[in-house]
Amino acid sequence: MTAGFASAPVTHGPELDRLPLHTRRRLVFWTFCAALGGWLFGYDTGVVSGAMLFIRHEFGLGPAMQGAVVSVLLLSAAITAPVAGRLADRIGRRRALLLVAAVFVVGLVVAALAPNVGVLLLARFILGFGVGGASALVPVYLSExxxxxxxxTxxxxxxxxxxxxLLSSYIVDLLLSGTQNWRGMFAFGIVGAVLMLAGMSVAPETPAWLERHGHDERARSVISGYTPPDRIDSVVKGFGSAREESGRTLSVRELFASPxxxxxxxxxxxxxxxxxxxxxxxxxxYAPTIMQKTGLNASNALVYSIIIGAINVLVTLVAMRLTDTVGRRRLLIVSVSLMALATVPMGLAFTTLQGTASSVTALTSTLAYIMAFAVGLGPVFWLLNAEIYPPSARAEAxxxxxxxxxxxxxxxxxxFLPLSDAVGQGPAFWVFGVICVIALAYIVARVPETKNRTFQQIDSEIRGMHRPEERVPESA
Structure with a gap:
C-alpha cells in the first residue's frame, strides 16, 4: 500500500512522461526513500497517543508527566531543526538524512526497552532529534x-x-492494545527506520547542493537520471543563476538582516x-483521550483514531493532486476557512451536547477539521517551506x-490539557477557531502563489510584494 501511494509523482508532468520507465521508477524510489523520514515523523509523534493509555498505568504517571512524555519529543525536534539545516548545508542533504535515519533506529530501540519513565523520556528526546531533522530536511531534499x-506532488x-x-501508529496501537504491549508499539517503527537507512545509502545527493559546492558533473549525472537530455543544460544554468544571485550561505543573524x-x-x-x-x-x-471523555472505552477510542488517520491519508492524496493544479494559495484559503467552521460544532460536543449526540458530533466535526487541514494547511506549509527561500538560505531558513x-x-x-481544565474542552476548541480566522487573514494578505514557478520566480514574487520594481515577469 505504501509503495503505491509513493508512486503518485510519476503520473504528472511532461518531464517525467518523456522518460523511459526505468528512469521514472528510479525517481519514485528516491522519493520514497527520503519520504520514509516523513513516515517516521508521523509514526513517532502518533504512536504515543495509544501507548500512553498503558504507559500511564505501568509507570503511575500523572497528567504533568504524561504531558512531558508527549512533549519532550517536540522540544528536542525544535532544537534539532535549525541545526539540521546548517548541517545539511555543510555535508549535503543525503548524508544528513542518513544521520536522521540512524537516530530513529537508536531512539526507537531505547524506547522499546525503557525500564522506567526516565529512560522513556530519554528515548523520546532522542526521537525528537530524528523528527526535527526529518521534518526540516525531507521537504528540502525532495524540492531540490x-x-x-x-x-x-x-x-x-x-x-x-x-x-x-500516523495511521500506521494508530493501527499498531489498536492491534497491541489487547495485550497492553506499548513496547511493541514503539518497536514496530524500527522497520521504517532501517528501510530509510538502507534506501538513503543508495539515493543521490540533490543536484542543487552538488552544483552549489562545485560538483557540476555529479549534478549533471543526477539530473540525467530523470530529465530529458535537451533540458539538462537549462536546469544546470538555473542552478548557476540562483547561486550567483543568492551568494554564500548566511548566518541566522544575516538571514533576518538580509532584505x-x-x-x-x-x-x-x-x-x-x-x-x-x-x-x-x-x-x-490526544484523540484517544478526547474520545474517552465522550464515554468511549480505550479500544473504541483507538478505532476512532484509525478512522481519523485513514481520512487524513485519503484527503492528503487529494491534496497531492491539487497542489500542482489548483495551487498552494487557494488550498490554504479553503483549508483554513473550513477548519474555523469545524471548531464550532466541535466545541458544542463538549459543552451543550450529551451522550450519543456528543460522541457523534465530536467524531464528525473532528473528521471535518482534519479533512480541512489535510487538504491545505497540512501539506502546503511544508511545501512552501521548501520552496520560498533562495538556494543558499533554503536549508537554514x-x-x-x-x-x-x-x-x-x-x-x-x-x-491544551491545562486550558481544557480551566475553561472547558469545548471553549478550548473555539480558541483554535479564532486563531484559524487570524491565519486566514494573514494568508490572504501575505502568502503568494508558487505553483508552476521556478525558484527564481518565487523569490522575485516575494521580493516584489515589498519592492514591486524587482519583480521578474512570469515568463522569465
Missing amino acids: LAPTRVRG MVSTNQLMVTLG AIRPALMIGLTLAALQQFCGINTIMY AGLATMVNWLSNFVVSQA
Missing part, C-alpha cells in the same frame, strides 16, 4: 530533486507519508506558528521555520 511542474509525498505514519531573505523568512515563520496554533496536533496526539513549528507544537500540546 523535483522537476518544477511536479514539485508540489513530490514534496507533498512527504506529508502523505506523515499521515501514513532579500527576510520577507520569505517571515512568511515561513508565521505560517509555521499558525499551523500549530490552529490546534491540529492537540487532536492528533527551512530549519528555522521548522524550529518555530515544533516550538509552537510544544507550547500548544503543553497548554
Whole structure:
C-alpha cells in the first residue's frame, strides 16, 4: 500500500512522461526513500497517543508527566531543526538524512526497552532529534530533486507519508492494545527506520547542493537520471543563476538582516506558528483521550483514531493532486476557512451536547477539521517551506521555520490539557477557531502563489510584494 501511494509523482508532468520507465521508477524510489523520514515523523509523534493509555498505568504517571512524555519529543525536534539545516548545508542533504535515519533506529530501540519513565523520556528526546531533522530536511531534499511542474506532488509525498505514519501508529496501537504491549508499539517503527537507512545509502545527493559546492558533473549525472537530455543544460544554468544571485550561505543573524531573505523568512515563520496554533496536533496526539471523555472505552477510542488517520491519508492524496493544479494559495484559503467552521460544532460536543449526540458530533466535526487541514494547511506549509527561500538560505531558513513549528507544537500540546481544565474542552476548541480566522487573514494578505514557478520566480514574487520594481515577469 505504501509503495503505491509513493508512486503518485510519476503520473504528472511532461518531464517525467518523456522518460523511459526505468528512469521514472528510479525517481519514485528516491522519493520514497527520503519520504520514509516523513513516515517516521508521523509514526513517532502518533504512536504515543495509544501507548500512553498503558504507559500511564505501568509507570503511575500523572497528567504533568504524561504531558512531558508527549512533549519532550517536540522540544528536542525544535532544537534539532535549525541545526539540521546548517548541517545539511555543510555535508549535503543525503548524508544528513542518513544521520536522521540512524537516530530513529537508536531512539526507537531505547524506547522499546525503557525500564522506567526516565529512560522513556530519554528515548523520546532522542526521537525528537530524528523528527526535527526529518521534518526540516525531507521537504528540502525532495524540492531540490523535483522537476518544477511536479514539485508540489513530490514534496507533498512527504506529508502523505506523515499521515501514513500516523495511521500506521494508530493501527499498531489498536492491534497491541489487547495485550497492553506499548513496547511493541514503539518497536514496530524500527522497520521504517532501517528501510530509510538502507534506501538513503543508495539515493543521490540533490543536484542543487552538488552544483552549489562545485560538483557540476555529479549534478549533471543526477539530473540525467530523470530529465530529458535537451533540458539538462537549462536546469544546470538555473542552478548557476540562483547561486550567483543568492551568494554564500548566511548566518541566522544575516538571514533576518538580509532584505532579500527576510520577507520569505517571515512568511515561513508565521505560517509555521499558525499551523500549530490552529490546534491540529492537540487532536492528533490526544484523540484517544478526547474520545474517552465522550464515554468511549480505550479500544473504541483507538478505532476512532484509525478512522481519523485513514481520512487524513485519503484527503492528503487529494491534496497531492491539487497542489500542482489548483495551487498552494487557494488550498490554504479553503483549508483554513473550513477548519474555523469545524471548531464550532466541535466545541458544542463538549459543552451543550450529551451522550450519543456528543460522541457523534465530536467524531464528525473532528473528521471535518482534519479533512480541512489535510487538504491545505497540512501539506502546503511544508511545501512552501521548501520552496520560498533562495538556494543558499533554503536549508537554514527551512530549519528555522521548522524550529518555530515544533516550538509552537510544544507550547500548544503543553497548554491544551491545562486550558481544557480551566475553561472547558469545548471553549478550548473555539480558541483554535479564532486563531484559524487570524491565519486566514494573514494568508490572504501575505502568502503568494508558487505553483508552476521556478525558484527564481518565487523569490522575485516575494521580493516584489515589498519592492514591486524587482519583480521578474512570469515568463522569465
